Amino acid sequence: MNNVNKVDDSENAEVRAADGDDRELIVRLAFGSMAAQTMRAAERLRVVELIGDRRRPAADVAAEAGAEPQPMARLLRALASLGLLREHASGSYSVTPAGALLDPNRPDSLSSFVRMFTEPTMTRAWEHLDDSVRTGRTSFDTVFGTDFFSHVARHPEVSADFNAAMGQASRDTAAALPHAYDFGRFTRVTDVGGGDGTLLAAVLAAHPGLTGVVLDTAEGLAEAPGTLERQGLTERCALTTGDFFRAVPAGSDVYLMKSVLHDWADDQVVTILSHCRAVLPPGGVVLIVDPVLPETPGTPTGTGTGSGTPTGGEADPEVNLSAGGVTYLTDLNMLVNVGGRERTRRDFEDVCRRAGLTLTSITPLTGAAPFSLIEAVAGPVPAPGPVPTSDTGTG
Numbered sequence: 341m342n343n344v345n346k347v348d349d350s351e352n353a354e355v356r357a358a359d360g361d362d363r364e365l366i367v368r369l370a371f372g373s374m375a376a377q378t379m380r381a382a383e384r385l386r387v388v389e390l391i392g393d394r395r396r397p398a399a400d401v402a403a404e405a406g407a408e409p410q411p412m413a414r415l416l417r418a419l420a421s422l423g424l425l426r427e428h429a430s431g432s433y434s435v436t437p438a439g440a441l442l443d444p445n446r447p448d449s450l451s452s453f454v455r456m457f458t459e460p461t462m463t464r465a466w467e468h469l470d471d472s473v474r475t476g477r478t479s480f481d482t483v484f485g486t487d488f489f490s491h492v493a494r495h496p497e498v499s500a501d502f503n504a505a506m507g508q509a510s511r512d513t514a515a516a517l518p519h520a521y522d523f524g525r526f527t528r529v530t531d532v533g534g535g536d537g538t539l540l541a542a543v544l545a546a547h548p549g550l551t552g553v554v555l556d557t558a559e560g561l562a563e564a565p566g567t568l569e570r571q572g573l574t575e576r577c578a579l580t581t582g583d584f585f586r587a588v589p590a591g592s593d594v595y596l597m598k599s600v601l602h603d604w605a606d607d608q609v610v611t612i613l614s615h616c617r618a619v620l621p622p623g624g625v626v627l628i629v630d631p632v633l634p635e636t637p638g639t640p641t642g643t644g645t646g647s648g649t650p651t652g653g654e655a656d657p658e659v660n661l662s663a664g665g666v667t668y669l670t671d672l673n674m675l676v677n678v679g680g681r682e683r684t685r686r687d688f689e690d691v692c693r694r695a696g697l698t699l700t701s702i703t704p705l706t707g708a709a710p711f712s713l714i715e716a717v718a719g720p721v722p723a724p725g726p727v728p729t730s731d732t733g734t735g
């Protein structure tokens with residue numbers, strides 16, 4: 341290491357010459373989308389299912405996948421270099437614990453998540469991230485000629501992948517949330533934009549005294565009956581087709597929404613929250629599950645109770661691809677694909693206040709990073725004025 345370290349005292353910033361590690365970082369980041377596409381090919385060719393819990397030669401995997409042996413061997417060794425397979429001296433391959441998550445038959449599978457987040461619907465607008473940064477516009481709409489949710493609604497296969505991907509991405513939250521909040525004092529939970537019902541099903545299963553409603557578009561709800569049926573919850577949970585930009589159904593004392601608000605710009609978020617506020621009974625709560633960004637990278641996220649100075653939270657010392665670091669990428673994903681954003685505590689306080697809600701606490705969900713549970717209750721009614729409307733809120 342022959343780094344030349346200079347410290348700029350005024351900024352306290354480290355300045356040194358780039359070394360081999362730095363070059364490696366740049367190369368690794370530049371090849372990031374190739375790694376993602378390598379994983380996508382493995383998912384589409386069912387490599388992990390075909391290898392199973394054995395050691396298998398590339399030629400056998402190729403034969404069963406209907407692929408050419410030599411390119412398959414190259415794919416397998418690339419997957420080994422990414423940590424998803426293990427290459428044995430005999431030239432055969434086995435699956436690592438991480439690679440096993442590509443098996444669609446596992447209860448903790450991430451296969452649909454990988455499929456959705458590597459497919460053109462999700463990746464094409466990323467080629468125009470610089471345009472989105474320059475103009476603030478949602479590149480997806482320019483590339484596809486319509487907004488993300490309308491496009492997904494018109495493509496049933498993509499919609500099924502999207503719903504399954506969201507369900508898989510919600511499993512950690514579904515395991516954590518029912519035990520992270522006192523649902524026992526409530527009677528009925530509406531999951532606003534609840535998709536395939538994974539999260540609400542977990543809450544209902546853990547709290548037999550509760551009933552529930554999943555509110556979503558017709559396309560968003562397509563997989564929900566199956567989720568409820570599998571868990572024997574059909575009787576305790578209604579599925580309501582609707583548009584949360586028009587109304588949220590009355591009758592619940594908990595309005596839950598996970599990975600919904602980050603899809604939308606502030607005015608649209610205020611509209612959704614205002615509809616929840618309009619039907620919130622005395623003692624009712626709004627529960628938002630989203631990542632909470634620190635006010636500046638590397639500082640605490642401002643979790644805890646009250647609306648004053650942040651009381652602590654997870655330090656986030658490096659912007660990286662850990663659970664916390666990935667939120668800076670999902671923030672850009674919202675920018676290019678849907679026009680939404682990830683938010684800080686102050687951002688959440690602001691949209692809540694504008695909707696007549698008071699943010700009461702933010703609790704990181706243990707085991708479900710980067711998600712936090714944000715509780716809000718009815719607050720002072722905001723000054724009279726129209727509820728912001730949305731012209732993209734067609735779901």
Ligand SMILES: C[S@@+](CC[C@H](N)C(=O)[O-])C[C@H]1O[C@@H](n2cnc3c(N)ncnc32)[C@H](O)[C@@H]1O
Pocket residue numbers: 489506507509510532533534535536555556557559560561582583584585597598599600603733734735
């Ligand atoms: C990012 S997904 C989150 C799904 C689910 N809450 C989860 O975390 O797994 C956003 C959800 O909002 C739904 N959605 C989008 N626009 C909507 C609208 N206008 N009214 C109701 N639901 C809508 C989508 O169909 C989708 O299920």
